[in-house]
Amino acid sequence: MKPLIAPSILSADFARLGEEVESVLNAGADVVHFDVMDNHYVPNLTIGPMVCKALRDYGIEAPIDVHLMVKPVDRIIPDFAKAGASIITFHPEASEHVDRTLQIIHEHGCQAGLVLNPATPLHYLDHVMDKLDVILLMSVNPGFGGQSFIPSTLDKLKAVRKRINDSGRDIRLEVDGGVKVSNIGEIAEAGADMFVAGSAIFNADDYASVIQTMRDEIAAVTGS
Numbered sequence: 001m002k003p004l005i006a007p008s009i010l011s012a013d014f015a016r017l018g019e020e021v022e023s024v025l026n027a028g029a030d031v032v033h034f035d036v037m038d039n040h041y042v043p044n045l046t047i048g049p050m051v052c053k054a055l056r057d058y059g060i061e062a063p064i065d066v067h068l069m070v071k072p073v074d075r076i077i078p079d080f081a082k083a084g085a086s087i088i089t090f091h092p093e094a095s096e097h098v099d100r101t102l103q104i105i106h107e108h109g110c111q112a113g114l115v116l117n118p119a120t121p122l123h124y125l126d127h128v129m130d131k132l133d134v135i136l137l138m139s140v141n142p143g144f145g146g147q148s149f150i151p152s153t154l155d156k157l158k159a160v161r162k163r164i165n166d167s168g169r170d171i172r173l174e175v176d177g178g179v180k181v182s183n184i185g186e187i188a189e190a191g192a193d194m195f196v197a198g199s200a201i202f203n204a205d206d207y208a209s210v211i212q213t214m215r216d217e218i219a220a221v222t223g224s
Ligand SMILES: O=C(CO)[C@@H](O)[C@H](O)COP(=O)(O)O
Pocket: 008, 010, 011, 033, 035, 067, 140, 141, 142, 143, 144, 145, 146, 147, 176, 177, 178, 179, 196, 197, 198, 199, 200
């Protein structure tokens, strides 16, 4: 599948969010990564469905990838679907019934994914592979931008890539946390095909140049 670059708006200038999202998409990004934190499941507080709707009302048409770091998770899903989310991912530890949460997301017309933290075992994938559109591996502990990539994620990516290939399904393998120009090649080589990057893109002066360099690094190892 075509590699996707998904800037995390957690590192954008929130006072100019519409313009920032427009700029990063004009700079070549594929997907808007939208981090939702509740100061309960993770120790930070960010944005909700109203902001997602505001981006749609502003004219953003690109897919919006909503990463829910909230507990409980089910009751906020319809609000995000109505607000224009395209993909909704959640953490299995934050759901009482993982299969039901996946079903709710699909019933509301969105793609669904599970997010695994650095210390969360892969067995959470065991009985739901046929219901996943995306698997997101966190390469930092969730809650904050600007952390360093945890190297053991590379082995985890390889293991999940094998599971996806064995499943015969087109499941996106997304990675999030500490993704930079300097490591995106080895991350792609390990099997990721959707790359969330916050500080690496939004802290740069030239978004287009960072995104193009990321694409070049991915292409150098995968040919795509
Ligand atoms: O979900 C999270 C953190 O919880 C991420 O999306 C970060 O926002 C990524 O930021 P960088 O590590 O790329 O700065």
